[in-house]
Amino acid sequence: MGFFLNHFYEIAAMILFGVGFMGLLLHNNLIKKAVGLNIMDTAVYLFLAQRGFITGRVAPIMGDNLEASVEEYINPIPAGLVLTGIVVSVSVTAFSLALIQMLHKKYHTLNLDEILLKAKQEKEKKKALEEREDA
Amino acid sequence: MRDPNNHEHHSNPFVAWVNGESKAKPEEEKKLTPTKEKRAAKSADVSVHHDRFHKAYKPLAVILCCAFIALLIFVCVKTPPFGVTDAPTNNEVAQKYIEEGLEDTGATNIVAGMILDYRAFDTLGESSVLFTAVMAVIILLKKDGDKKKEMTERQKKEEALQQHEEELNDRHRDVILKKTAGIVAPFIMMFGIYVVLNGHISPGGGFSGGAIIGAGLILISQAFGSKRTKKFFNFKVFTIITSGALLSYAALKTYSFYTGSHHMETGVPHGIPGAILSSGFILPLNIFVGLIVACTMFGFYSLFSKGEI
Missing domain, CATH: 1.20.5 (Single alpha-helices involved in coiled-coils or other helix-helix interfaces)
Known part of the structure; x- marks a missing residue:
């Protein structure tokens, strides 16, 4: 049981990652898929942030004490990596939501199966039309 | 409680839209098929x-x-x-950043010194990612002025309806929202600017401060209407600020890549640690990043809600 307590945040992050992944797999709704992707991102931030933490130390921002010693501050590198991750996830979310909005405008549904079906029908219709024109 | 099987009568149209059951527009379309x-x-x-x-x-x-x-x-x-000192992630790189960060970069916030000095190229990439994302969203969602002639009757009708709705919204804006936003928005903006300017000596920086400013802009646009925000923030201003900030960031950073790679002099004084005007290029870089992030956040909002900036 000890290692579960030792790795509490890591396990929470992994479960969150799995929950997000399950959302991606199980939901047909495109917006819910985007939400699942964001939950996965959150899991990655949690994992990175807990990797950098060291018990009993503070965030690496020097106040009045300018004499820096390594024993006082936590690892600053994961903080920078989390920042990168947040920016990328915001960009990806915005782009995917824009694509979803375009799909909704064209097919009037957010269900992925219905969208694929409608796209297939459209393609077949186009093909039939072309064949008719050729004939 | 609502009957879970009866999806057609959602009280909230947004919930209905998220669930993919919106019936507002498709009604007409269905008759056509x-x-x-x-x-x-x-x-x-x-x-x-x-x-x-x-x-x-x-x-x-x-x-x-x-x-x-x-x-x-x-x-x-x-x-x-969790939390042990001798984990392999806490290696000599982190040690070096903490021990020599203040001397090398002049920033008392070591994370800011790291992302805007040691790893500034990475941050340039991040800003470019945001810029590219907003460009992609503009390509996808922005209403094209030239295409107005090619629009079908239905699209024209939709647009007119939307405009009418907007006008109605403008006339009957929520008084509570308006008054509260009038009091709160200046403080939000001020706090955002404070966070950006103090990025190198306290928690915060360009990304967080820019997000706060963007949120303030969104609040103003929600409370007073997009016509008000358009007076000082239109597409032209947006283009100039984002591309100008990105180019200036790149120019400043290339300058220091050539002159001030590690253990070389930049020629820019680091100043007294803890003062606002210190730590060389980190303050202007933070300002540029903040400008890009604020514009991007507001750009996303207005593109998604109105299809234009």
């Missing part, structure tokens, strides 16, 4: 759901995810425990 095709679509839809693969898909997906989580946790518990 011939019934024969509709019937074919329905039968095909049913056949899809009775497919053997689709029957097994959900349990398989759950099992796969559980196995995935189990595998990840199994690997995780082999790593060093």
